[in-house]
Amino acid sequence: MQSGQKKRKIRPAQKVKEKQGKEKKMHPQPVFEKERDVLRLRNKTAVITGGDSGIGKAVAIAFAKEGADVVISYHEDDEDARSTAARIESIGQKCLLIPGDISKPAHCKKIIEKTLKQFGKLDVLVNNAGIQFPQEELSAITPEQLKKTFDTNIFAMFYLVQAAEPYLQEGASIINTTSVTAYRGSAHLLDYSATKGAIVSFTRSLSAYFAKHKIRVNGVAPGPVWTPLIPATFPPSHVSTFGSDTPLGRAGEPVEIAGSYVFLASDEASYITGQVFHPNGGEIVNT
Structure with a gap:
């Protein structure tokens, strides 16, 4: 209202008594x-793909701090x-390392089998591993690159979930790493x-598939995060400004993303499935 403007009556004077x-x-x-247990993931066993570095490493350490044994x-x-x-074991939790190529169905099956042999159960599956090959021109994306990207980023998730399904019990959780690029795209x-968009649809469909078994499936869509993948795949000029265009003006650190995974894996998220969390530095995306 402008200063000095006179108020005028636009409705009857009234008092509404709230209903008890x-x-x-x-x-x-x-x-x-x-x-609530002080350790939110106590006695749980989690498999984390790409858990050696970047976001996966932060998630593995965060899970261990919450009481989980971890398969990387x-x-x-x-x-x-x-x-x-070594860091996980210093916290007091067990860690099993399994190297290999998750784009191979046989290896994905081996990951689950070794997990069951070592720990006897599987409570949380974090499908996090991913690769990227920036290209300025569409024509530069070869059939070999296209296949490798899809094999690693999305097909491997199918293989791992298929291998894990017989061993997942009520209360288990699957968490898939997608990306802000699934929502706003990326020219390079x-x-x-495209694989990250597929992961969003996979997550939503898989949540419906597992709902009757009381197994939850969710996703996390990070924005720019300072991980080894960035200097390994982008030119130096891009690396120097990476993440500066977010509303918060910087790239995130892996530890800032890990909390979303801990929450989704815990009983605190018992009524959340088929959703995607967005730790992306403040970018508003169409979810």
Whole structure:
């Protein structure tokens, strides 16, 4: 209202008396609280692909701090994997390292079999591993690159879930890593973005498939995050400004993403399935 403008009556003067709730007459009574273990993932076993570095490493350490034993699937960086395993063991949790190519169905089956042999169960499956090959021209994306990107980023998720399905019990959780590029696209990551969009649909469909078994399936769509994948795949000029165009003005750190996975894997997220979380530095996306 402009200064000095006179108020005018636009509705009858009135007072609405709020209706009293009758909660005490409800049957059953609503549940307002439950006991929470100080370690949210105590006694759980989690498989994390790409858990040797980047977001996967942060998730593995965060899970261990919450009481979970961790299986780390990784491709070939033994040094990073051993370093992550050492940190998990220093926390007091067990860690099993399984190197190999998750684009191969037989290897995905081996990951689950070794997990069951070592720990006797599987509570959380984090499909996190991914690759990218930036290209400025569409014509530069070869059939070989296209196949490799899809094999690793989305087909491997199918293989792992198929291998894990017989062993997942009520209360288990699957968490898939997608990306902000699934929602806004990326001109120089066409094949990568396409796989990340497929992961969103896979997550939603898989949640419907597993709902009757009380197994939850969700996703996390990070924005720019400072991981080894960035300097390994982008030119130096891009690396120097990476993440500066987000509303928060910077790339995220892996630890800032890991909390979403911990929450989704825990009983605190017991009524959440088929959803995607967006730790992306403030970019508003169409979810």
